Amino acid sequence: MKEFKKTDRTTITRLPKRGSYDQETIHAILDEALYCTLAWVHEGKPFQIPTGFVRIGDKVYVHGSVGSFYMRQLVAGQLPVCLAATMMDGIVLARSAFHHSVNYRSVVLFANAEQVTDKQELYDALEAFTEKMCPGRWADVRKPTDNEWKATMVISLKIDEVSAKIRTGPPKDDEEDYDLDIWAGVQPLKELRGVVIPDPALKPGVAIPDYLKQ
């Protein structure tokens, strides 16, 4: 079990018991979250963008177009970025308004953006990203052409300065409130994948692949 070293930026000061620096915990959150937000500084002001990502080993990969202004900014200066990935797991309904909360799992990562120039690393990142979004998909699709590869920029972020924050379980109320006639508990939240909708332009006779059947 590896623990990441706390830094000034990753030490959780507010409700520190919810903090985790455990590698396995952090990897699991990064692997489940379908998107992240990537924040950076431009001319002294904060920017952020939601984007897909994938983890391989001790790096997180984000891809975009080589024409993307923000991607070019990030790699040109190997800018410091802050990535956050969050899953909302439930609404925590306490007896008091004050103790209402949410169950969640989040990761915040600080790193400098590096452009991936190694072809194999870039291929692997995009294949892993496709498989993360839809397990089983890569084997089926028409693979990228040389020009498509060239149109794609991939940024890597080292997973090193990182922390997770997690809340689970029932509400915590003040001792004297437990006797109130107020219902308390958790309403779970879950992101579900629905029944697939075929492209109206789908070629007749092409069946839904097994990995998309529910």
Next chain:
Amino acid sequence: MKEFKKTDRTTITRLPKRGSYDQETIHAILDEALYCTLAWVHEGKPFQIPTGFVRIGDKVYVHGSVGSFYMRQLVAGQLPVCLAATMMDGIVLARSAFHHSVNYRSVVLFANAEQVTDKQELYDALEAFTEKMCPGRWADVRKPTDNEWKATMVISLKIDEVSAKIRTGPPKDDEEDYDLDIWAGVQPLKELRGVVIPDPALKPGVAIPDYLKQ
């Protein structure tokens, strides 16, 4: 129909057709999203945090503890922040790996953090926040005491410099790929609220309120 004015920061340069500056569209995304990420700059570097929020009129409200380091930082300097709220609506499965995408609705908002000092505005924001997370809840709960109100800091952000970005619909493939024997379509994603789990410490006989029954 009000359109927000585009600025250098909110003009969508990448796939501009997905951009929207329409007030109704932006409000609807802010009202549906259960959390946002708030990014700011500290000592020249980017930070961000996931947090709950609620919109009332032309302001977004974020609350936290008066002891929260980041909240105090933000209001002390009325710092510029960037807020993002995103809903993932589907995985877009194209015939080519390159044209895979996601359907999503996101808002990115730039504003300076202002501490809410007016008591009524603070009360209204916290009531609206509770009602957003769980419609019907506020009438039931034990209301905040004076000390609880004092322990809560609320920040407001003016909705003015803002844009939305939205993708909907089926995949778009290259013309020559439509004849391939590859299934294509959309896998919808939906955040569902599950059956509530009572607090193990629930007072016997307290029934689940109607607004939490499915």
